[in-house]
Amino acid sequence: MAQRLEERILEYVKQHAAEGDPQSVVDHIDKYCSQKEWAMHVGDEKGLILDQVVKETNPTIVLELGTYCGYSATRIARLLKPGSRLLTVEMNPENAAVAKQMIQFAGVQDKVEILEGSTEVIIPSLKTKYGVDRVDFVFIDHFSERYTADTKLLEECQLIKKGSVLLADNVVFPGAPDFLEYVRTCGRYDCTYYPSHLEYSDKLDALEKAVFKGP
Numbered sequence: 370m371a372q373r374l375e376e377r378i379l380e381y382v383k384q385h386a387a388e389g390d391p392q393s394v395v396d397h398i399d400k401y402c403s404q405k406e407w408a409m410h411v412g413d414e415k416g417l418i419l420d421q422v423v424k425e426t427n428p429t430i431v432l433e434l435g436t437y438c439g440y441s442a443t444r445i446a447r448l449l450k451p452g453s454r455l456l457t458v459e460m461n462p463e464n465a466a467v468a469k470q471m472i473q474f475a476g477v478q479d480k481v482e483i484l485e486g487s488t489e490v491i492i493p494s495l496k497t498k499y500g501v502d503r504v505d506f507v508f509i510d511h512f513s514e515r516y517t518a519d520t521k522l523l524e525e526c527q528l529i530k531k532g533s534v535l536l537a538d539n540v541v542f543p544g545a546p547d548f549l550e551y552v553r554t555c556g557r558y559d560c561t562y563y564p565s566h567l568e569y570s571d572k573l574d575a576l577e578k579a580v581f582k583g584p
């Protein structure tokens with residue numbers, strides 16, 4: 370029995386999912402976390418909203434804040450066109466190690482790069498160190514206390530342009546009230562609220578989409 374929850378999830382996927390099949394990996398993580406042990410992946414219900422927003426955005430460069438075990442990185446990467454990239458930031462090295470294996474098993478490693486460290490350090494280095502010019506889509510799913518600061522950082526670093534899409538998880542539970550206040554009132558975003566439920570739970574939660582209108 371693997372010591373950590375995240376390692377038990379990875380083990381279950383390796384033993385039951387189809388290698389190289391990202392949908393199978395996503396489905397098996399959902400199966401494990403709804404039947405055996407709860408874990409904080411965006412999940413299948415909010416995941417369908419994430420899929421829809423990714424499809425309508427059709428992004429070339431995706432940034433994800435908060436990799437965890439790689440569930441949403443796998444979910445997003447499976448929808449990306451050839452030649453597109455997903456950069457995902459994870460500050461917990463043990464989670465990053467699990468996510469690396471999960472992404473590899475799913476067969477999406479050519480599209481996904483895991484950046485280990487904190488967002489406040491990595492975001493300002495994306496242009497110089499990772500050759501990023503602009504990001505088309507940002508999935509914000511790390512710590513709700515960092516959502517607003519990191520959104521402002523993306524603006525200041527000129528990483529988002531007119532039309533860039535931010536999609537934030539957990540704006541109801543655990544909640545990101547200052548983020549909602551900021552994107553809805555600063556005048557630079559067109560916002561859409563997607564009510565849903567907390568992953569593997571009947572508690573209410575929601576995603577907020579904020580489309581950047583330009584500086």
Ligand SMILES: Cc1ncccc1-c1cc(O)c2nc[nH]c(=O)c2c1
Nearest residue numbers: 409410411435510511512539542543
């Ligand atoms: C852990 C937890 N417990 C009870 C209720 C919600 C959560 C929870 C759910 C999530 O989707 C999260 N996503 C990113 N980061 C988080 O910290 C996080 C926490």
Ligand SMILES: [Mg+2]
Nearest residue numbers: 411510538539
């Ligand atoms: Mg979340």
